[in-house]
Amino acid sequence: MTALAQFRRDTDYIEANLSLVAPFVDERLRVKTMNVTVENLTKAFGATPALHGVSLEIASGELIALVGPSGSGKTTLLRLIAGLDFPNSGRVLFGAEDASSKSVQERNVGFVFQNYALFKHMSVFENIAFGLRVRPRATRPSEASIRQRVMTLLDLVQLNGLEKRFPGQLSGGQRQRVAFARALAIEPGVLLLDEPFGALDAKVRKELRRWLREIHDRTGHTTVFVTHDQEEALELADRVVVMSQGRIEQVGSADDIYDNPATPFVFDFIGDSSALPVIVDKGSIALDDRILSIDAKGHADGPATLFFRPNHVRLAGQESGSIVGTVTGSRRHGDIRRLELEVGLARHRCEIDVPADSDVSRNGRVAIKPTDWRLFPRDS
Amino acid sequence: MSEQTLAASATMPPETWRAPTAEVSVVRLVLIGVAVLFIGVFLGFPLLVVFFEAFLNGVAKYFETFADSDTQHAILLTLLVAAIAVPANLIFGVAAAWAIAKYDFRGKALLITLIDLPFSVSPVIAGLIYVIMFGAQGYLGDWLKAHHIQIIFAIPGIVLATIFVTFPFVARELIPLMEEQGTQDEEAAISLGASGWQTFRRVTLPNVKWGLMYGVLLCNARAMGEFGAVAVVSGHIRGLTNTMPLHIEILYNDYQWVAAFAVASLLALLALVTLIVKTLLEWRFSDELANGPR
Ligand SMILES: Nc1ncnc2c1ncn2[C@@H]1O[C@H](COP(=O)(O)OP(=O)(O)O)[C@@H](O)[C@H]1O
Numbered sequence: 001m002t003a004l005a006q007f008r009r010d011t012d013y014i015e016a017n018l019s020l021v022a023p024f025v026d027e028r029l030r031v032k033t034m035n036v037t038v039e040n041l042t043k044a045f046g047a048t049p050a051l052h053g054v055s056l057e058i059a060s061g062e063l064i065a066l067v068g069p070s071g072s073g074k075t076t077l078l079r080l081i082a083g084l085d086f087p088n089s090g091r092v093l094f095g096a097e098d099a100s101s102k103s104v105q106e107r108n109v110g111f112v113f114q115n116y117a118l119f120k121h122m123s124v125f126e127n128i129a130f131g132l133r134v135r136p137r138a139t140r141p142s143e144a145s146i147r148q149r150v151m152t153l154l155d156l157v158q159l160n161g162l163e164k165r166f167p168g169q170l171s172g173g174q175r176q177r178v179a180f181a182r183a184l185a186i187e188p189g190v191l192l193l194d195e196p197f198g199a200l201d202a203k204v205r206k207e208l209r210r211w212l213r214e215i216h217d218r219t220g221h222t223t224v225f226v227t228h229d230q231e232e233a234l235e236l237a238d239r240v241v242v243m244s245q246g247r248i249e250q251v252g253s254a255d256d257i258y259d260n261p262a263t264p265f266v267f268d269f270i271g272d273s274s275a276l277p278v279i280v281d282k283g284s285i286a287l288d289d290r291i292l293s294i295d296a297k298g299h300a301d302g303p304a305t306l307f308f309r310p311n312h313v314r315l316a317g318q319e320s321g322s323i324v325g326t327v328t329g330s331r332r333h334g335d336i337r338r339l340e341l342e343v344g345l346a347r348h349r350c351e352i353d354v355p356a357d358s359d360v361s362r363n364g365r366v367a368i369k370p371t372d373w374r375l376f377p378r379d380s
Numbered sequence: 381m382s383e384q385t386l387a388a389s390a391t392m393p394p395e396t397w398r399a400p401t402a403e404v405s406v407v408r409l410v411l412i413g414v415a416v417l418f419i420g421v422f423l424g425f426p427l428l429v430v431f432f433e434a435f436l437n438g439v440a441k442y443f444e445t446f447a448d449s450d451t452q453h454a455i456l457l458t459l460l461v462a463a464i465a466v467p468a469n470l471i472f473g474v475a476a477a478w479a480i481a482k483y484d485f486r487g488k489a490l491l492i493t494l495i496d497l498p499f500s501v502s503p504v505i506a507g508l509i510y511v512i513m514f515g516a517q518g519y520l521g522d523w524l525k526a527h528h529i530q531i532i533f534a535i536p537g538i539v540l541a542t543i544f545v546t547f548p549f550v551a552r553e554l555i556p557l558m559e560e561q562g563t564q565d566e567e568a569a570i571s572l573g574a575s576g577w578q579t580f581r582r583v584t585l586p587n588v589k590w591g592l593m594y595g596v597l598l599c600n601a602r603a604m605g606e607f608g609a610v611a612v613v614s615g616h617i618r619g620l621t622n623t624m625p626l627h628i629e630i631l632y633n634d635y636q637w638v639a640a641f642a643v644a645s646l647l648a649l650l651a652l653v654t655l656i657v658k659t660l661l662e663w664r665f666s667d668e669l670a671n672g673p674r
């Protein structure tokens with residue numbers, strides 16, 4: 001129920017803001033985009049399950065990120081949408097149309113592979129032109145308009161002048177952009193990118209990230225991109241889909257995901273956080289032998305995990321009900337200092353941020369209080 | 381120190397330095413000597429003898445050999461057999477390699493083993509199997525006779541035996557190459573709208589073309605040079621079912637040594653050309669051949 005409401009809210013938001021983007025849209029590149037619906041997709045490779053009933057609504061023109069650890073099923077989901085693989089159950093809809101019976105070719109999906117899969121015996125030009133050249137004669141553009149389209153795309157991906165090069169003569173970032181232009185050439189209804197920046201170094205990644213956002217805003221493709229880098233997902237996407245072990249953990253805007261993680265996994269995976277095993281008993285929380293002054297009214301009794309972010313903690317001095325521990329490490333991050341602590345009897349590890357000039361020394365004792373936190377029930 | 385000596389000392393290793401894998405010079409010389417001697421005695425010398433014997437009675441006598449109609453027929457037959465067997469194995473090899481490398485199916489391991497069979501079976505046995513199958517006394521002998529089809533002691537038998545002996549070459553070359561390349565390029569092509577055939581012609585084939593040429597080259601050399609299997613099924617009918625290798629044997633047994641060596645020189649030449657083209661391919665495209673240069 002919340003996911004759907006969330007989705008409605010997000011699409012409203014996007015539609016309301018579309019006018020902001022509109023003036024920059026490049027009409028030559030503007031395409032008919034589609035919304036995509038994924039219904040209850042299940043996929044297993046032999047005995048290995050890869051997806052457990054995944055459902056997702058992707059709005060037309062949206063830039064959406066699939067993020068999750070390696071092996072969580074992101075690539076599998078993308079391949080099922082593209083039709084490169086078939087689901088064991090469930091279906092994919094393009095617009096209102098069931099795509100189950102459609103071949104890969106008929107789906108008209110632009111797919112950018114993790115390692116680009118450029119045709120290494122073809123020049124950059126021919127790589128980008130490929131999707132146009134293989135069209136049936138009736139719909140194949142003339143040589144002149146193929147040329148024009150390839151040049152427009154080269155311009156878009158900022159590779160003018162490199163059309164005669166071969167993939168082997170390009171840098172990683174340039175190959176990435178060729179793969180991108182090649183996928184755009186067929187005017188896809190949906191663009192699917194599998195770890196588009198995965199193989200690039202940090203600096204190029206950052207550049208291409210901004211570049212992808214700009215291109216998306218200019219062309220307006222419905223775009224799904226996969227990443228294992230949560231920072232990339234939060235920075236780039238209209239909406240973020242967090243996946244773990246073949247399931248969707250949460251769908252929402254970057255703010256939503258970061259501020260209101262729906263599950264322990266999301267809290268742990270997105271952003272920095274500490275997790276302490278606690279016991280909830282009639283509205284109060286106990287860490288090992290200490291009762292914490294954290295109000296847990298409304299939470300069910302029993303074992304739970306207390307999550308908080310390093311920057312949502314304050315030093316507590318002598319107050320009662322604080323979390324007490326020993327500093328085991330300290331790293332400087334710009335204006336703040338991140339402390340590693342061992343807290344409680346069982347020496348649970350956690351991290352907190354303090355001002356860089358705080359006089360806490362290694363092995364010193366500190367007492368802390370989370371100012372913002374979440375409590376999730378824990379099994380056993 | 382001047383700039384020059386600085387630069388020199390930067391690039392030159394100290395005199396006492398030795399690459400960890402380099403042997404001391406005596407050992408190295410002995411090893412190289414043994415290898416060269418071995419190749420010289422067992423390969424180079426016989427090759428020289430072939431050409432020496434072929435031209436023993438002069439250039440005119442050499443070319444006289446090729447005026448003989450039986451010899452001409454043997455050469456043409458060999459070319460014909462290769463012209464059928466090599467394309468057949470090209471198609472089979474590409475199809476088998478495609479199936480093995482790009483799909484998963486039951487019995488895949490068995491198929492791979494079977495492809496290697498001609499390498500492990502004696503060619504004579506291969507020939508005998510065809511005789512037992514298609515010969516006059518064979519399993520299908522009566523049926524073939526009733527339909528006036530002659531396979532054994534005729535050209536079809538020679539072609540079949542040659543195909544059998546040479547079919548691993550193309551497939552063996554392509555399977556590891558295609559397996560290594562995976563299916564990603566094909567998936568990319570299909571996602572861009574290419575049909576199966578377009579994908580094959582525009583993406584798969586160019587990706588393996590040098591490996592394919594390499595396999596065809598070896599296949600052709602073997603097809604033209606095959607003796608054992610062909611000897612069993614051909615019946616040695618002069619001017620009818622004699623290929624070059626069989627013809628050489630007959631000439632030799634007839635004491636027509638110059639003629640025998642003259643025809644042999646053609647096969648030797650084929651071997652040399654094959655070797656040169658193979659080396660060129662390996663030198664130029666080693667990274668696009670299976671397992672690199674051999
Ligand atoms: N072709 C395949 N054969 C067998 N198992 C696969 C195959 N593709 C993916 N898997 C398995 O499915 C799960 C999800 O994989 P994948 O979708 O590639 O994850 P991600 O892209 O998130 O890293 C993993 O456990 C992986 O081992």
Ligand SMILES: [Mg+2]
Nearest residue numbers: 071074075076
């Ligand atoms: Mg993946």
